[in-house]
Amino acid sequence: MVPSTPTATSSQTARGAAPRSVRWEGAADGQLWLLDQTRLPAELFEFPCPNVQTVWEAIRQLKVRGAPAIGIAAAYGVVTGMQEHLESVSELPSAAAQSLLDQVCDYLATSRPTAVNLFWALDRMRTAGTTACATKLVKREDLLQRLLQTAVEIHAEDREMCHAIGRNGVELLRSAQGVLTHCNAGGLATAEYGTALAAIFAAQDAGHLLHVYVDETRPLLQGARLTAWELQQRGVPATLICDSMAAQVMREGRVQAVITGADRIAANGDSANKIGTYGLAVLAAAHGIPFYIAAPSSTFDLSLESGEGIPIEQRAAEEITEGFGRRTAPLGIEVYNPAFDVTPAKLIRAIITEQGIISPVTTENVRRQLQPHGELLPGRN
């Protein structure tokens, strides 16, 4: 029985059990629940989202984070937003319903700018809702059901894509004993299993236990708090390092591959991911180590020719000067805090998608790999 108030538990999930970062409870009149990732690894705390503002804030504050999970949460957030708007009506004129739908989608689109999965999911929700608004009078029940069905599909597809990415990535890691990863591209960042971590989990499932070096990932420590935790939960041997130790780890021959996720991949393969990823790719090239990106097709933005056009989120100075509640820099110091950087395609040995492996990473190969799903690809920011 799931309690209807926020659930805090200090008990860990059973070893090997995957945490669920996003969960919808009930039917079209049900509710979205999110795992508060800012409280990990200290506690597993799940909270309900009674309105769309809660969903927006959860995305902005990184309570739910990771490109695919943001998209999934936003999709359910559209259902939540429309529930609110339609609370006291059983039907309304098509134009009014469409206008409310646009309002909710536009609002959620302002939560974070870089992960294109957010806009991809909102576009799908808007299209589904628009179809349901095609009749002169729109029934509340029909519209909510249609929206929920689409959100559930997005959620289920991501689950499938993550497992396929895992299967496709195993081969590339076959000759590695040690792997370095950055940020968190695991089950917490997706429906389950992850993208970069999926390849590591799939290798483990196939009997190949890799040793994973985990960048702590300044300033918000997604590597230390989330990836290290996920790897422990699954029994994958892992060593936590400060970001600045990556070069030394490579020079000592401890890793034979670097693998990360992505937030937005342009048509030529340039890939935006957590700040620090670009530096890792440069280091990997300097040490002759392959650098891989693992991402679903929902992370590609073929409307952008190159990474130049990817919007980079700028975050609050306090994340650097007083992260986690302790001041570590003088008051008044100027701060620059871009949350992401772009790794040029030429530094990426391969991009692992659910549809296969893109290598070498060129515009032609990206288009060839993703062509059949071209109409589903995102085209806005």
Ligand code: MRU
């Ligand atoms: O700021 P975050 O924590 O949302 O950043 C997440 C990342 O950079 C991940 O590597 C990326 O979204 C891929 S998640 C499968």
